[in-house]
Amino acid sequence: MGRLVVVSNRVGPLKDTGRAGGLAVALVDALTQTGGIWFGWSGDISEEGTFGQLKTQKTRKIQMIQLDLTQADYDDFYAGYANRTLWPILHYRLDLAVFDRRYEQGYRHVNDRFATRLRPQLKDDDVIWVHDYHFLTFAANLRAMDVNNPIAFFLHIPFPAPEVLAALPNAGSIVRAMLAYDLIGFQTERDADNFRRFVVEELGGNDLGEGRLDVDGRQVVARAYPIGIDAEAFSKFPMAPDARKNISRLERLLGGRQQIIGVDRIDYSKGLPERFRAFERLLEDYPENRGRVALMQVAPPSRAELDAYIDIRRELDELIGHINGRFADLDWTPIRFMTRSFTRRVLAGIYRASRVGLVTPLRDGMNLVAKEYIAAQRAEDPGVLVLSRFAGAAEGMKEAVIVNPHSAEEVAAGLQTAITMPLEERRDRWQIMFDRLCREDAIAWSRSIMEDVAKVRR
Incomplete structure (x- = not known):
């Protein structure tokens, strides 16, 4: 060649x-x-x-x-x-x-x-x-x-x-x-x-x-x-100094609460409005999560000059205001929304500090965030991936909690399954996916x- x-x-x-x-x-x-x-x-x-x-x-x-x-x-x-x-x-x-x-x-x-x-x-x-x-x-x-x-x-x-x-x-x-x-x-x-x-x-x-x-x-x-992805290399990112610093900051901020993390560009294919409505449904149907579980959404803008993206940003701001206004308490904000980007090492630290990775595009070719979330987890206490059936990653990650992103009830139930999943089951699911990511890099x-x-x- x-x-x-x-x-x-x-x-x-x-x-x-x-x-x-x-x-x-x-x-x-x-x-x-x-x-x-x-x-x-x-x-x-x-x-x-x-x-x-x-x-x-x-x-x-x-x-x-x-x-x-x-x-x-x-x-x-x-x-x-x-x-x-x-x-x-x-x-x-x-x-x-x-x-x-x-x-x-x-x-x-x-x-x-x-x-x-x-x-x-x-x-x-x-x-x-x-x-x-x-x-x-x-x-x-x-x-x-x-x-x-x-x-x-x-x-x-x-x-x-x-x-x-x-x-x-x-x-x-x-x-x-x-x-x-x-x-x-x-x-x-x-x-x-x-x-x-x-x-x-x-x-x-x-x-x-x-x-x-x-x-x-x-x-x-x-x-x-x-x-x-290079799963073995990515699994080491959370040990980098900037990642460890952010893990410590997040753990102090969470104060023992559990965090759900989403990382997506602002794009209508990513299903962000549907995701926020599903999180609202989680707080409605499983009220024990109020004050105990928060959603962090990292969403850098893309193609901001197109009308469809202007519309979705406006919709997201309205949804966040509605959900936070409805459920927030003095020491707890349900949704944290950031439109800045982070390095992959910092993201790896955020993934590791999050009990649930929420990847729910309405349609996606692959979605490497799903794979990076799994690669960043601690083997002894891994988080759980909640994954859209319409993401390409779902074909090779059957051990994730697979959901229909168009159904707020199904995503909320999937989140509840992830939040309450026993440690042994979390470890078993994570190990199978991590081993596969290392082979199919x-x-x-x-x-x-x-x-x-x-x-x-x-």
């Missing part, structure tokens, strides 16, 4: 600053092993005349290459098609999707421009690995430029049922462009099956079994590759995809 060329919307960081997500850490590890290029958007907006100029940064083994976007391309490609059209569709939110022909044209234009700029950087033995919904048509652009390298793709968010995706104008054309990839990876078996069903039902392809598809004589592999995830794309090409 030659160099690895990673393509993603954002690039880096190459060094773990404490804020890098699990994906960035896994990609840096993969790039370090083979050497290669990390290519994507710089995050900057530039004038039309300077668009396309490469920004490069190089270490001994990895070269980072970044491009700016123009304001028009940002509006149509990123804010438009990627986040106003594809994001809601892929998260089953047809009611929020905006269908604008200009957005789709801008999306295809940027995919083509990025492919054009990457093409001269490629060598014949490079393996190209493209990430996420920003670049669904990217491989088709490269193939049109006579790039014959093996190209893998991984979708980090859900892939919806065919009858949902069919509502997207030109859905067939978008998926057909995806078939220019040699291997297409998904977070869950459900997502991979949805893709294969679409290809068979809408494009007339043949399902050959074992994830293999044949469309017009071209064979493509579409399988599930659940992303992992981020390195195993990237290695399995690279091995399979090599097999497909052979």
